[in-house]
Amino acid sequence: MPFRLDVNDPSFPQDFQALLGMKRETTAEVNDAVHAILQDVRLRGDAAVIDYTARFDRMTIDAERLAITAEEVDAALAACPHHLLDSLETAAERIRAYHAKLVPEDLDYVDETGVRLGARWRPVAAAGIYVPGGLAAYPSSVLMNAIPARVAGVKRIAMVVPTPGGEINPLVLAAARICGVDEIYRIGGAQAVAALAYGTETVAPVDKIVGPGNAYVAAAKRQVFGTVGIDMIAGPSEILVVADAANDPRWIAADLLSQAEHDTAAQSILITDDAGFASRVAQAVDELLAKLPRGNIAAESWNTNGAIIVTGDLAQAAPLIDSIAPEHLELAVDDPDALAARVNNAGAIFLGRYTPEAIGDYVAGPNHVLPTARSARYSSGLSVLDFMKRSSLIACDENSLRVIGGHAISLAEAEGLGAHALSVAIRLDVADD
Amino acid sequence: MPFRLDVNDPSFPQDFQALLGMKRETTAEVNDAVHAILQDVRLRGDAAVIDYTARFDRMTIDAERLAITAEEVDAALAACPHHLLDSLETAAERIRAYHAKLVPEDLDYVDETGVRLGARWRPVAAAGIYVPGGLAAYPSSVLMNAIPARVAGVKRIAMVVPTPGGEINPLVLAAARICGVDEIYRIGGAQAVAALAYGTETVAPVDKIVGPGNAYVAAAKRQVFGTVGIDMIAGPSEILVVADAANDPRWIAADLLSQAEHDTAAQSILITDDAGFASRVAQAVDELLAKLPRGNIAAESWNTNGAIIVTGDLAQAAPLIDSIAPEHLELAVDDPDALAARVNNAGAIFLGRYTPEAIGDYVAGPNHVLPTARSARYSSGLSVLDFMKRSSLIACDENSLRVIGGHAISLAEAEGLGAHALSVAIRLDVADD
Structure with missing residues (x-):
């Protein structure tokens, strides 16, 4: 049985913290x-x-x-x-x-002081x-x-x-x-x-x-x-589906199981505003499990790590989503953009009822290598940026060095870095010696 | 005395490898x-x-x-x-x-199959x-x-x-x-x-x-x-100055010392096409050291880790620069852009004779937190990107899911992931059951 949480339960804050704190990965000591x-x-x-x-x-x-x-x-x-x-x-x-x-695009410009600045990828x-x-x-x-x-x-x-x-x-x-x-x-x-x-x-x-x-x-x-x-160190896969009662429970059940079947350590979570719908999805999951080739794996994942969270209304979902910071976030609701706008932390967001997560695993276009274990709070999916690096470019001429150089000399001296100060001053012929 | 290498020496390849392999950081076992x-x-x-x-x-x-x-x-x-x-x-x-x-700019578009895709920072x-x-x-x-x-x-x-x-x-x-x-x-x-x-x-x-x-x-x-x-784990600071004989040796000496004064483990390297100029810079370094408030630190850094590399012509510098992958690269030559275009690996590039590295430490604008220890081969200086993360966005409607969904079903089945296939097929009413 997956965990079942209700935001109106007095114990919800503790239950939710326990869910967030779950350790699913068994890191072997290697x-x-x-x-x-x-x-x-x-x-x-x-x-x-x-x-x-x-x-x-x-x-x-x-x-x-x-x-x-x-x-x-x-x-x-x-x-x-x-x-x-x-x-x-x-x-x-x-x-x-x-x-x-x-x-990313390169940058190369001359600012109002005549200093040329850039960034080159x-x-x-x-x-x-x-x-x-x-x-x-x-x-x-x-x-x-x-x-x-x-x-x-x-x-x-x-x-x-x-x-x-x-x-x-x-x-x-x-x-x-x-x-x-x-x-x-x-x-x-x-x-x-x-x-x-x-x-x-x-x-x-x-x-x-x-x-x-x-x-x-x-x-x-x-x-x-x-x-x-x-690149990142990937943990077990995760999906968070936010779904209202207008969805077909079997569609949502299939989505939850598409992560659960990866790995017994995977985690599938449903957030819904309708307790009856929650139960219908849970029932659909059990029915589908019997038919799936990887049903045993999916069942263990769902029963050990799965969770259903019932909220008062779906507006309450946004802060929960940000705390969970899921690898995959599905918004199977009427106005997915409105809810997505209130979400900050998610590796990939699947908008609407016709966007199952699996479409992103194969052919949508965006990467399926995404941050797990709440790291979507501070990191992103794999992209071209992971294979590029940026050099900054700086070019002064005598005039522009004179415009900004005095500040560099002052700050270098305040930091006790004499050669830093000297390297600017000597070019402006204002060095002490 | 800093290391002195000449590309025309038979031992240059080994000498250069030894320079690249130098361990300057003493990582305490903490x-x-x-x-x-x-x-x-x-x-x-x-x-x-x-x-x-x-x-x-x-x-x-x-x-x-x-x-x-x-x-x-x-x-x-x-x-x-x-x-x-x-x-x-x-x-x-x-x-x-x-x-x-x-x-970075966000991305949000609908492609020719009707799939909406995006990236949101x-x-x-x-x-x-x-x-x-x-x-x-x-x-x-x-x-x-x-x-x-x-x-x-x-x-x-x-x-x-x-x-x-x-x-x-x-x-x-x-x-x-x-x-x-x-x-x-x-x-x-x-x-x-x-x-x-x-x-x-x-x-x-x-x-x-x-x-x-x-x-x-x-x-x-x-x-x-x-x-x-x-962010990155920063190592000791480094500068690589490429300078021809037209430079004032004292300017270049000051630049080399501006990194050397940070830390005895810092490293300053000069590449020049003129052996006589190399000697004049070395002499200027020794003269300046005597006057600098942090002269003792700078002297130890320069004498232990410093290096002068003499090349046949400056075109030979580019591959050496890429191997060194310096945190700071100064190009004090007539046509710094031409040389910079041939360089791939450097945290920041300082172009021309009037751009001492220290100007970038304080007031130029680009960040002074830059990749050290050859990591400019694969990483970049600190920037806004380090404080942002990207969510990808995917939205299909029934039509666009029908256009691309079949490929997802095929690939999911080939990978043995039945729930992945089902989550697409069930929406297109093509599921087996």
Whole structure:
């Protein structure tokens, strides 16, 4: 049974705090093991990567077989049904079009004092993309991680994907081909992160590593941060659906289950202003669970982490949404824009009754890599900005330096930084000596 | 003596790699101590903060005295020389004007399939700003950290500044007033970071913590990351000056020393195409060192970490710059734009002979909080973006869901995610059941 909260209950404040404070992630203590793997790969390069691949992925390879060849990708592509390739192409084109609109503009202007100022965006030189293997090998994740890098202008994209026992989902390779990623290695785990961060004889190092992974991958990303950039550390998926009684309970039930089926640690929450509707959704969830291929996972997630919150009216939902700061927010109400305007914290907002969250996972265009665990309070989904960095530009001539330089000299002297002051004063011929 | 490298030396590749690999930061092992402090503040709140303040800042205070009052700020303001307040106001106004141009624009459009897509930026609700006390209490840092938050639209800014032995630089409080920061606490160290992240009876928790600090503060920021957002972990300051022989060697020497005087771990590098000019700069450095108030610090930095690289021509500088990825890059050459166009990695670029780096530290307008330790390869200086987050917006109606929904169903089924497929299919009345 999911939690059931009512804002009119005297215990609501405590119940809601308990919901917010729930720890769903069981972080395995893998830091020491990961540290050892990173150091070993740093020291022994390919040889260490090959050893760990044999141990963890049950696969004996040599350095020549670390990379997946173009011929292997060709063969994978040939094995994929045409309609799926078509869907991947459509998804890729839509993701590309949306992300192209997020490319930031450069700035270059001369202000009223004659100082030229600017901001210049450039892509990172090389990005590494981690793609989980096994059950979680999703071709859609390849698109969502690689396309923003491409749109940002990243020249070199290196993808790693473990192939436990030699198996790989051909759609994952097809997705890589569609994104133009042609440097692919059949490695995974902390050893793959180490190879991307430090480089080996076969794998040249990258500047930024993105992509989801298990506890070892997450720990490895945290540990190499500083040597390279990383994206967020993704936690279990979440959805918050705000729905009034005018919705079909089965639609809303399907939406709640679309997150629940990801992972037993996932969390689905319904906020509604109608207690009867809440019960109808709960009943629809139970009916659908019986029919779903991943029904067992979804049931455990829903019964352990799910929640239904009944409010007096939907206007009361906004502050609750901001506190929950959900990864995915669905507003299945008459005027979703009005409610969205009052919300500050959400990774992605799905507006209206005909926008199920799953449409955003595949083909809408925006990224499906989004902030979890309340981090939408301060962070954003993956985008081209994660693959670019900004240099500020400053140019003075003698005149403009004279206009503003005196203030710099004063402040530098007040901070006791004599060389700072001198470097300005000496150019204006006002240095003491 | 600084390192001296020549690109024409056979040993240059190794020498340059050694320069890049230099570890300047001595990271104290403070993680366990910091962890204990964080847990204690989380558990005991104000009482723990007060205990650590007594121990580390030699200052007995009670909960009522944690906050610095408006009257105390008034008194500090009255104690500041007028010309310095004027300089702070000018700096603040210029920083405000520049950062206002970096505020990102929202996106909201309907594409050719009828799907409405968008991206909406909102400020974080509350930001915490750490300002170091003692020697490193720089009013300019208050401006550089607080103003981007204000421009981003952050409603609540809480500043913490340790006041060891009760002392505080009145200019730091004046700078806070000028930025409109009126919530200030006289606390520092890991205990202040904990108070901002978890909240206490007196300090409400924030969503994001920024600002430089010592090893304890840096470790505390790393540890609370996830509970709140953090900015970068700043390392020792760096400057790379590219200068031809047409420069006055003393100007360039002053620029190199303006970073060296920050910290013995700071690094100043000169790249020039003229060996004779290199020697003249080195001589000018030695002459200036004798006169500078922080000459001892600057001398140790220059002699331990400084470097001069002589190239055949300045075109050879671009790849070296990208490898070094300096925090500050000065291009004191005839055509700085041409060289800047070939550079990808630099936190800030100072163009031309009349743009000493120090002008950017105070009054140019761009931020002086910039990526160090080669992280300009993948990260950017502090800006309004650090205090904002983006929600993506997606809205389908029945028609547009019908246009793209089939692809989502196909891909969801291929990934084995039945509820994802169902949530789309059920709305299009194409679900199997």
